[in-house]
Amino acid sequence: MGTLFEPFTDVVPSFFGWLNQGPLTLTIFLHTVIILPMFWIYFQEKKKLNK
């Protein structure tokens, strides 16, 4: 058990607990990995439309 700024803030260490190291670090990471591939989809669709 630690505070918000230490790794493994929780009772049991885990990957997600490790990502949860500061203000919103975990959730921003998850949002990013969800949204980033949409750029790829966007440019692929753009290519298709321009053909």
Next chain:
Amino acid sequence: MANENRSVWTSISFWRRSAAWVTGFAVILLIWLTFDTLGQISMGTDADLKNKVTKRVPAPTVINYHIDYKYNAKRGHEVPVIGDKQPFFGKEWSEEEAAKLLHLGKLTSQAKNCMDCHTLLGNGAYYAPDLTKAWLDPAWQNGGPLQGMTGKNTVEEAMAEFLQHPSQYPTHARMMPNLGITAEEAKGLVAFLKHMSSIDTNGFPRNFSQAAKREQGGTYAH
């Protein structure tokens, strides 16, 4: 170049593919998180309790221990603190007995539909008090009005007595109805409540231990 003016933002195929990606990936993340969480909320073992290994949800034998709810400065909220051995209904329960009693208690809590008046871990109906930390409620402790009303000397006996004859002990105009709870079922329910109070709820309900301090004539200061 014929379609130069067509924007990707109005392309159905872009949105369909994005929807499929986002939904699929969110589901994968949720499943991954679920595996991680299930590992953390599985019940601990009797050995964990003996070795003082902190578990979010301790073994059923936690009923053999004194449970407290104390402010933890590091985590910024209150956490259950499992202390020394303490008899439960006058005895120490073996692993098997404790598991059986908790099983009966959890089953009874569903069979009597507790959740459609009370909240458990804050979920349920809002007609009667939250039971998450009921075991630790000052009203049930020695000198508290609920224990006094039943004429019993321990929290568990007072709770069991009340549960069997709730309408004999009116605590408020809004009374608990008689649900035909037997002596055994009442013991089970009390074990279920004691076990629930030992679960690490990340500080819910916040400031619960303040009530205890107030009843002891204390102040709000930590």
Next chain:
Amino acid sequence: MLTSIKTNEFAGSESKKLAMMYFRVAIVLFGAQLLMGLIAAIQFLAPGFLFEVFDFSVARMVHINALVVWMLYAMIGSVYYMLPDETGIETVNIGVGKLAFWVLTAAVTVVVLVYIFIQVGSGTEATIWLINEGREYLEAPRWADIGIVVVVLTFYWNVFATYMKGQKTGIMTVMVANLMALAGLYLAGMFFTDNISMDQYWWWWVIHLWVEATWEVFVGTLAAYALIKIIDAKREIVEMWLWIEVLMLFGSGILGLGHHYFWIGTPEYWWEIGALFSALEPVPLVAMFVHVLYDWGKEQGIAKAEGKPGSVMKNGPAMAWIVTNAFGNFLGAGIWGFFHTLPQVNIYTHGTQFTAAHGHLAFFGAYATILIGMMYMGIQGAYGIERLKATFRSKMAIFLITFGVVGMTVALTIAGYEQVLVERADLGGGWEAFFTAQNLPWYIQAQVWRTIMGVVTFVGFIYLVWDLLTIGKQAKAAQSA
């Protein structure tokens, strides 16, 4: 609506007839829900009312179960209604569909009778299997769970087979995929565990992933279908919106599940996940609202430019309910949900009337409204009405029900606010804190207003039933005159 079963004009569409059967049961259960709610509301004010005869727990159990079941009925009805229109063919196995309807209705009747007359059982597995599972919303005993799964499977198979055989529109693609998730999720609520944290973990999979994900997408598909039917919205535009809604609803709603995992024994990392994902849940609801009003305005504008007089609406009452849905979904699910979704707030609001306030406006705004709209669509079809116009009764129904539910929500919000501050922030929770807050005049006044507004809602419901029973016949007579 009753007469329409006999004298309907669904030229050979058995699927639409079956839809009307589902709608009829749905409206009866809606009435039961309101009556039970009134009993429970009165018990808050006069706790002796039906004490140890029909206790709060029983009234409340039937209140929320009737709610879920009437919505499921109306949802199944809506699917059977749109299926022939979307796929261009008749539903493939209507006989099995009808059989499933009767099996489900018989099972629901038995379950409700057992709830009302047997109420509770002993602390044994037999009770869980036969009487009541005792898990809020999922109280249905295990035998009924299994029955529901079987019935839903036959329903799903029917929809899926029709989809595969007929034309595959974007709306139906979303519908078929979403229904599979909706049905499958129910399985997560069908087991027993001694571990209350584990119990609630999976319980929320069913409850949250239904009402904050799959049901919302379901509403999106219904709105898409209805807009095409009512105001001739362009399919291309409607379907694009639908995919955007799916993207945003599932993108925020699936991991938004985390906002139920703050305090049930689950790890602290859920605080962040639940907070930000669920904070985004209102975004698609804004989109849906904009979409409905924008399309309406656009189609009306086009008609005006083409010199066509009057409204583009082919079904006034249905459109009114769908617009109420767009607004109510955003307000009830979106705003009222966001109120208490951040853990910093939720630590105090969790387990108070705040949740009840949100529940009332969200279930009404997001689901009841559009499903009532679909019932009006059904009546229009059953009587073969070109343009169904709202009657005085339609207007009284929508006004009184909406006003009543909003009134209850405001009252419960105030009660919740008082609880949050007095019981939780000030007194720290517990038995004495709970009753101190319950006894304060502010709380009691709020409960009085809730009850009054409940009665208003019920009067609106009477107008609604009256209207549903008569509007078709009247419009038909006016049309042939």
